[in-house]
Amino acid sequence: MKVSVRFSFGLAVLLTLAVLALSAPWVAPHDPLEQDLLNTFQPPAWFETGSRAFALGTDSLGRDILSRLIYGARAAITVAAVAAVLAALLGSILGLLSGYLGGVVDAIISRLVEIWMAFPPVLLSIVLAAVLGAGLHTVVIAIVVIDWTRFCRVVRAEVMVQRSRDYVASAVTIGLPPMRILASEIVPNVVPLFVTLLSLEMGIAIVVEAILSFAGLSVANDTATWGSMIQEGRQYVRQAWWLMALPMGCIIVSVLAMNALGDGLRELVDPLSRSARR
């Protein structure tokens, strides 16, 4: 089957991130926390004053940027995968019930979503961080707690559209029981949308993790994350712009990749768009 360039790009980036995350202790050239105060603010190796020992340079404490980026990928991908999947499952199950059962169930869930969305998300995460303490688990919980509504609303709407489709009526007229109809007619038709949302959410989770790190709400200072690197690099942006630019680049590429992956996956799981590309 022909696979689009964007999909390949997305998949390549995701796999690279996953491999780096898993093998960080072996592939990182240095300990990400090891300080080398004789070699602070080293530029990347391709600069004239750069050094081979630090391929992407060092920060204000002489820590190796490349190693920190690799360990940062670990945090990013963990948060992206765990938080996005949990938010997606929670939101989609509620959305499915809400859209399919309608009536009281729908009314309760929909009101809950509305109330939930009225809370400013940043405030909600700050409160959570205060209660749970800083750490990756806080970031994950914050994302799930805030973003399940995104899935709930979209999945609910899609289920309601599906429910009025002719083929669902046809399934009713051959006497299939409601749960079978949900499983074989409705869920498979919501999957393409779900996959797209999930990969978009992974991108969003990476950004949120960075924002919370930047705000100092994510992880303790002794763990390298892209967000905390941007936060530290910000102070030296005039002397050493790459301190900020490199982690930002990582975030941008990752988010782009997740979006591309989403589009590509949707095409793969949806027979209609599959044939449209032929």
Added chain:
Amino acid sequence: MNPLLSIRDLALRIGGQPILRGVHLDVHAGQVAGLVGESGAGKSMVGRVVLRLQPEDAHVDRGEVAFDGRDLLWMSEREHATFLGRDIALIPQNPMTALNPVARIAPQMTDVLRMHMGMDRDDALARALESLHDVQIRDPERVLRQFPHELSGGMRQRVLIAIAFACRPKLIIADEPTTALDVTVQKQVLRLLKRLQRAYGTAILFITHDLGVVAKLCDTMSVIHAGRIVEAGPVAQVFLAPAHAYTRALLAATPRYDRPGEALQPIPAALTEQLWNEARTLDTGAA
């Protein structure tokens, strides 16, 4: 003999607006009963009530829908569902949207067999293959592996007809089964429908606005206007000696092969006005 499906005085409203105003209709076992009328007359709604597919906000005021001596209208949802697919099946109007786009043809055909005939996967597949032969689909093995969008409209309608006949139901409701198809395909599909109907002795409630099709396909017919049956009887009788002015007007508005040159008459406005007045009188009388 008692009719297989007997609808008595069925009245239904949606949001206070009367849609059906006391429909009487019989379908006898092994016969094709036509239900004709202009757009919006309530033809589809009659079929939907039998299948319990009426809109959620529809309210049945009164009436009786007896199938094989059982009242479909007031039995529990669960009990009603046991009739669907097995005893009563539907051939939908639009074959382009009636199949699940993300599932292959095979499971969509075997579902109903496994569900009602207790067949296992292989038996059901063999039976599905056979019924695809029955509806004259070439290369049925291939079709079973395909997705709906890979089939033409005519092929999809044949698949849907095969699904409807799969459990050899006693009654099939066909709601304008060919309007979405082009004319040559329409004829083939209608001929096929008639052949299967004869072969299996199935009764069909055939909903259409095409009197030409009724003449060719049906044994009896009912004419519906504004949710009321204005005339019913054997097809030959209604065509040769229409009793109601509206039926005469409908016939005069239909092109006929035997009188090609004859000018078509639009339905007189005064007649429709009078019928609507009668309908409204009924509404106030009932309220």
